[in-house]
Amino acid sequence: MTQASDIPQRRPLARIGSFLAERRGLLRDYFSAISGAGGRLVFSLAYFIALANTLSISEFGMFATASAAGVMLSRILAFGFISALYRTATIRPNLIGTFSAGFLLLGLLSLPLLAVASFGVYLLFFADTVPLSVFAAIVFA
Known part of the structure; x- marks a missing residue:
């Protein structure tokens, strides 16, 4: 029977790092897709706040x-x-x-x-x- 002490333990940050490294291409594509929309959203927000305070x-x-x-x-x-x-x-x-x-x-x-x-x-x-x-x-x- 396998004991809990026999299972190799990895640090949580190392597990997250390896998870992200395995999906690097997917993450790059995701950030590329939302960066344009996110940039426009931030610009629109600043634009409408300026208009709301001016008009x-x-x-x-x-x-x-x-x-x-x-x-x-x-x-x-x-x-x-x-x-x-x-x-x-x-x-x-x-x-x-x-x-x-x-x-x-x-x-x-x-x-x-x-x-x-x-x-x-x-x-x-x-x-x-x-x-x-x-x-x-x-x-x-």
């Missing part, structure tokens, strides 16, 4: 509303072709170039519709409170 409550509310309108209007870009590009990137990476070219072409073709829709949203909701140049800058960002 009045009503101005910040108007900015948030215009920003949300910009996010919704951005779905018009390339007539929604971005979802096909994302799907292709995960399923058939060798077609990314072809789909990217299609996205760029459809993006150019959709710009007039995007401009008309943006101007319509501006006239409908923001014309009385936000200058057109400010709205355009928020939507473009």
